[in-house]
Amino acid sequence: MIKDKNVPDIIISRLPVYLRALQHMQAKGQVTTSSQELSEILSISAAQIRKDISQFGEFGKQGTGYNISFLIEKLREILNLKKVWDVAIVGMGDMGHALARYQGFKDRGFRVAMVFDNDPQKIGQRVGEFEILDAAKMVETIRQAGIVIAMLCVPASAAQEVTNQLIEAGVRAVLNYAPISLNVPEGARVQYIDPAIGLQRMAYYLE
Amino acid sequence: MIKDKNVPDIIISRLPVYLRALQHMQAKGQVTTSSQELSEILSISAAQIRKDISQFGEFGKQGTGYNISFLIEKLREILNLKKVWDVAIVGMGDMGHALARYQGFKDRGFRVAMVFDNDPQKIGQRVGEFEILDAAKMVETIRQAGIVIAMLCVPASAAQEVTNQLIEAGVRAVLNYAPISLNVPEGARVQYIDPAIGLQRMAYYLE
Numbered sequence: 001m002i003k004d005k006n007v008p009d010i011i012i013s014r015l016p017v018y019l020r021a022l023q024h025m026q027a028k029g030q031v032t033t034s035s036q037e038l039s040e041i042l043s044i045s046a047a048q049i050r051k052d053i054s055q056f057g058e059f060g061k062q063g064t065g066y067n068i069s070f071l072i073e074k075l076r077e078i079l080n081l082k083k084v085w086d087v088a089i090v091g092m093g094d095m096g097h098a099l100a101r102y103q104g105f106k107d108r109g110f111r112v113a114m115v116f117d118n119d120p121q122k123i124g125q126r127v128g129e130f131e132i133l134d135a136a137k138m139v140e141t142i143r144q145a146g147i148v149i150a151m152l153c154v155p156a157s158a159a160q161e162v163t164n165q166l167i168e169a170g171v172r173a174v175l176n177y178a179p180i181s182l183n184v185p186e187g188a189r190v191q192y193i194d195p196a197i198g199l200q201r202m203a204y205y206l207e
Numbered sequence: 208m209i210k211d212k213n214v215p216d217i218i219i220s221r222l223p224v225y226l227r228a229l230q231h232m233q234a235k236g237q238v239t240t241s242s243q244e245l246s247e248i249l250s251i252s253a254a255q256i257r258k259d260i261s262q263f264g265e266f267g268k269q270g271t272g273y274n275i276s277f278l279i280e281k282l283r284e285i286l287n288l289k290k291v292w293d294v295a296i297v298g299m300g301d302m303g304h305a306l307a308r309y310q311g312f313k314d315r316g317f318r319v320a321m322v323f324d325n326d327p328q329k330i331g332q333r334v335g336e337f338e339i340l341d342a343a344k345m346v347e348t349i350r351q352a353g354i355v356i357a358m359l360c361v362p363a364s365a366a367q368e369v370t371n372q373l374i375e376a377g378v379r380a381v382l383n384y385a386p387i388s389l390n391v392p393e394g395a396r397v398q399y400i401d402p403a404i405g406l407q408r409m410a411y412y413l414e
Binding site: 012042079097102105110151180181191193203 | 294300304311316317355380382386396407
């Protein structure tokens with residue numbers, strides 16, 4: 001397998017989408033697939049899919065297509081998902097609660113390991129299997145646990161300050177639910193989850 | 208203002224991000240900005256920002272940059288956000304609840320108008336200002352209300368079937384929280400909110 005850090009991020013962004021589709025096929029008992037079939041499911045051209053995947057090696061065969069289990073394993077390897085990553089959630093409002101109880105991380109490489117809030121009313125309360133920890137101790141707690149991924153569910157007004165603390169704690173990947181752009185230093189990354197952005201993008205096409 | 212339906216979707220996808228940044232600047236009392244300043248906030252090149260915006264007209268001036276209020280109004284016009292769109296939520300689990308109470312749609316062009324579930328235990332219950340409506344009456348209720356945007360928070364196993372019903376009801380934009388790819392007919396669109404996809408994309412860069 002070729003793992004070249006110069007692969008464009010736009011290609012990397014599609015690999016999890018391929019992985020999700022392949023895992024659905026596998027769950028249904030399917031053994032092989034083709035770039036054509038993936039194309040129909042994902043509305044991405046078959047040529048693009050073949051090109052993306054071939055960046056990392058020769059995983060398909062002309063005529064027979066892709067072995068699903070094999071390609072899943074390769075994609076998990078490429079995306080560093082052969083281990084399960086611990087994730088911290090900061091901000092236990094409605095969205096933090098929903099994420100703490102979300103079943104969709106299962107088998108996809110992540111598990112929620114700890115949750116934080118700064119509200120004295122919430123600290124010590126339980127959410128599912130988690131006790132809400134004091135955000136004042138977040139930096140040392142996350143650093144000691146070696147956690148490098150966080151989901152940020154605090155209000156927009158607090159998001160940059162909390163992000164700075166997460167970076168100080170060693171976090172290098174932030175999934176940001178606050179509707180604000182964050183600055184992080186080189187070596188760290190942010191992905192945004194903002195439903196209004198998704199809706200606005202679609203509204204362009206409505207009339 | 209030029210409104211050309213042939214503008215690539217990748218450009219359309221960035222306009223809401225510009226709009227969000229501009230609205231933050233406006234809320235802080237700022238009057239003008241530049242592609243350079245936006246570039247630093249958004250980690251998108253200044254040339255790309257200028258090129259994207261110039262697709263729709265000449266909204267900035269060499270040397271003085273962009274008037275923030277003016278550019279916000281133009282972007283809202285381009286994205287069809289001069290009106291407030293009613294949105295239906297289907298599936299009132301944790302995520303549906305969180306979205307029904309989400310404050311982030313305010314001033315961004317959308318308001319939750321109705322919420323549905325098919326669980327007899329939930330139908331008739333209240334979530335904030337909403338009464339949970341019976342999903343069995345969803346098609347006619349949505350059609351009568353003229354709603355064309357929905358947020359889908361049902362389990363993956365039900366997502367395609369519910370989507371088909373939404374399309375039948377006249378919905379043309381689905382924000383999908385179920386971790387599965389959906390098929391919609393021409394003229395309809397899906398945007399995906401899947402936190403595991405965002406985390407997986409970042410995991411590629413972790414070691």
